[in-house]
Amino acid sequence: MPFVDIHSADDYASIYYFTNTTYSNVGAFDPEKPTVVVLHPVFLDSTWLDTQLGDPRLHKNFNLIAFDMRSSGKSICRPNPAHDSWVDAADLAICFQRLHLPPSHILALEGTSVCCALRFAVLFPELCLSLALVNIPAPTELKWVYNNIDHLVHAASFAEDLESFEHAATELIHFIFGQETDPDLVEELVQYWEINYPPSRRLRATETANVYINRAPLSSDALASITQPVVIIHGDKNEICPVKYAERLQKELKGLEKQAVLYMVKGGSSMISIINGCASIVNNVFLKFLDQLPPARSDLEPPLMPVEDRMRAALQTLSEVTGRDITNLDPMSCISFSCLSQEALKIQTLALKHYQEDLSEAFTPDPVEGRALRSSGKEPDEWSYVEHGRSSINSTVIQPSERIKLQDLERGQQQRPPVRVETQHLPPDAAPLLKGFLVAGPVPNGSTTNLKKHKPRVNDNPQSATVPLQRMLASPF
Numbered sequence: 001m002p003f004v005d006i007h008s009a010d011d012y013a014s015i016y017y018f019t020n021t022t023y024s025n026v027g028a029f030d031p032e033k034p035t036v037v038v039l040h041p042v043f044l045d046s047t048w049l050d051t052q053l054g055d056p057r058l059h060k061n062f063n064l065i066a067f068d069m070r071s072s073g074k075s076i077c078r079p080n081p082a083h084d085s086w087v088d089a090a091d092l093a094i095c096f097q098r099l100h101l102p103p104s105h106i107l108a109l110e111g112t113s114v115c116c117a118l119r120f121a122v123l124f125p126e127l128c129l130s131l132a133l134v135n136i137p138a139p140t141e142l143k144w145v146y147n148n149i150d151h152l153v154h155a156a157s158f159a160e161d162l163e164s165f166e167h168a169a170t171e172l173i174h175f176i177f178g179q180e181t182d183p184d185l186v187e188e189l190v191q192y193w194e195i196n197y198p199p200s201r202r203l204r205a206t207e208t209a210n211v212y213i214n215r216a217p218l219s220s221d222a223l224a225s226i227t228q229p230v231v232i233i234h235g236d237k238n239e240i241c242p243v244k245y246a247e248r249l250q251k252e253l254k255g256l257e258k259q260a261v262l263y264m265v266k267g268g269s270s271m272i273s274i275i276n277g278c279a280s281i282v283n284n285v286f287l288k289f290l291d292q293l294p295p296a297r298s299d300l301e302p303p304l305m306p307v308e309d310r311m312r313a314a315l316q317t318l319s320e321v322t323g324r325d326i327t328n329l330d331p332m333s334c335i336s337f338s339c340l341s342q343e344a345l346k347i348q349t350l351a352l353k354h355y356q357e358d359l360s361e362a363f364t365p366d367p368v369e370g371r372a373l374r375s376s377g378k379e380p381d382e383w384s385y386v387e388h389g390r391s392s393i394n395s396t397v398i399q400p401s402e403r404i405k406l407q408d409l410e411r412g413q414q415q416r417p418p419v420r421v422e423t424q425h426l427p428p429d430a431a432p433l434l435k436g437f438l439v440a441g442p443v444p445n446g447s448t449t450n451l452k453k454h455k456p457r458v459n460d461n462p463q464s465a466t467v468p469l470q471r472m473l474a475s476p477f
Contacts, residue, residue, distance in 0.1 A: 004098050026100070034129070037065055039116060042110055044109035089337065122318075156197060174272060194365040221321050247262065265278055
């Protein structure tokens with residue numbers, strides 16, 4: 001399998017990648033075509049990029065490569081409480097240099113991928129041709145979103161049986177994707193979690209969640225240093241990542257030759273890169289954006305500077321934009337790029353210790369049993385978060401390639417690696433019970449809200465999926 005190994009005295013990661021070439025290798029890239037790097041949504045991995053890599057317009061006209069973040073998918077890493085989006089950007093940069101990748105267009109899909117792409121553009125501008133950012137998160141996580149994600153991940157990670165795990169995982173999926181999410185998609189997502197984030201692998205779940213919910217804002221100097229063309233694609237019904245943060249980022253990118261283009265997906269909420277109808281719109285906007293840019297080749301050439309020297313220069317840049325004295329750290333350790341505050345580092349250290357406790361006795365769902373139970377169509381009796389109605393979008397289908405279809409089959413056949421455990425102890429109150437710390441989102445008129453089951457909302461505008469396609473024809477690209 002294709003991996004890039006990143007190792008140093010205090011860190012280890014093996015980053016998985018695949019491409020749209022026959023044997024999923026970089027050497028088969030067509031030098032006449034531009035290269036697009038696709039970064040997957042939070043809590044998922046590169047196997048969920050069917051709607052991007054399966055789009056024939058992208059597949060035929062671009063060299064495509066996707067990476068699994070260090071705590072996602074087939075990538076593996078040593079759990080580290082210092083992991084943040086600067087670390088992810090350093091991982092990506094080393095992968096670029098080790099694989100001799102050409103300067104590439106970055107398509108960042110949601111959450112941590114957006115944070116990683118922005119930081120990558122700041123530290124390694126020569127490797128980034130453009131940025132396409134899908135659903136811009138708040139600079140720091142909203143309190144109600146933070147608490148709900150934190151405690152739903154905790155509930156799934158410490159479930160003692162299959163029913164409890166599926167209940168918590170389903171709640172988390174509905175919270176992130178929306179109450180009206182297609183039941184088939186919910187079932188597939190739960191099966192994915194049973195394999196990739198079961199209680200026996202909960203260290204990966206908490207590390208992934210920590211990077212997302214403990215993110216810190218980029219400074220105005222850092223944002224102003226970004227000069228690559230940028231398009232921002234955002235769902236106008238996204239309540240987890242409100243539209244105002246996309247509009248704010250558009251204004252803060254002051255170093256661009258032309259202002260960043262903000263395209264609103266009408267009726268789109270979160271995870272619009274996964275929902276077929278919305279994903280097709282995202283692809284269309286991205287392709288029109290690329291059509292306006294100069295052509296680029298993909299010649300695979302060794303980097304002009306030794307990798308260590310280039311990473312040392314990136315550390316210097318990071319020191320300048322953050323004001324942190326980190327230039328004396330090991331440039332080949334991606335953890336050296338971490339910019340977590342002391343408070344955030346303490347929170348993530350305690351979380352990793354708590355999630356490691358009694359890990360050898362943690363429950364592991366059986367994939368076959370899990371699929372049988374999920375097919376029963378049983379719904380949870382109640383939800384432990386407040387759902388603000390999210391509009392659905394009628395979907396259009398993008399047919400995935402045969403390679404992606406085979407990869408989908410493999411998704412249910414992955415073998416779980418053995419977990420090495422070093423039991424550590426925390427005070428019993430280190431992770432509060434889920435039900436005691438539920439936090440609702442904003443409520444109109446300042447009223448309080450009780451947690452209860454909500455009736456599904458029906459989309460009263462069945463043409464909402466086609467409207468953005470019509471508006472796109474008159475877009476500013």
